[in-house]
Amino acid sequence: MNPEKTPQDLAEACAAAMWNDDSAARRLDMRLEHIAPGQATLSMTLTEAMTNGHGIAHGGYIFTLADTAFAYACNSYDAVTVAQHCAVTYLAPGHVGDRLTAAARELSRSGRSGLYDVRVTNQDGTAIAEFRGNSRTIRGHLLPRTDA
Template sequence: MKPAAEMTAQELAEACARIMWEDDNASQALGMELVRIAPGEADMRMTVTKAMTNGHGNMHGGYLFTLADSAFAFACNTYNQVTVAQHCSITYVKPGALADVLTARAREVSRQGRSGIYDISLTREDGTVLAEFRGHSRTINRTFFDK
């Protein structure tokens, strides 16, 4: 891998995503797929399984939050600065259902100093919005690889 200083912004985002994905056991175990990565952006997809449904027969909100949180994590970790969640909130709009294929689209709203704000929209394949998530990030004193 070439040094970070010689990478394009897209190459840097892809390299950071590869490193993160290797150890992201939670996202992998839930069957998530990272379908797109770019500086400050990430799209993740997941199919709702029976294990993810609640007593009402809907998708449990915690799994929807987890999908959004994973997309948020990949989006805010595209700059070779290890970044963690500082605060997150979600507004549920419609329930997910068994076998739904969901996409979480994370987009950077603001990044200043060590803080960032990201909006994540969670949709079904037909475009129906299930939830809107906002994540606030904070970089810590680590990088994924040498600059």
């Protein structure tokens, strides 16, 4: 870690570095609403293209939003971290035009493993899904090394 960076500065720099290469999030018009060490909040508006045969949000898009918030939360320490296991429980349907927000928070981080919960809500605060992700830190950093 660059010694002059605070943990918040580091989280913001990591999120910016990830965003530059995150074509999935950008193409789905996600917005990064909040980033902090071990936390991230992203939002996305459900479009007609995101609906399934029942006319409600396809679960894959809800999962993608939650998984993206999870990724930004667990990569906020400048150590490349990937999903090892994820599970989602759908609680209520999403509808075209809903603005979904996924708020990820770190529950535990020890060694190379982490545990994160993500709650997905709509614009009214209704819980749409609960997501739990297990992370695994691998080799590498998001930010260029400034070491001599």
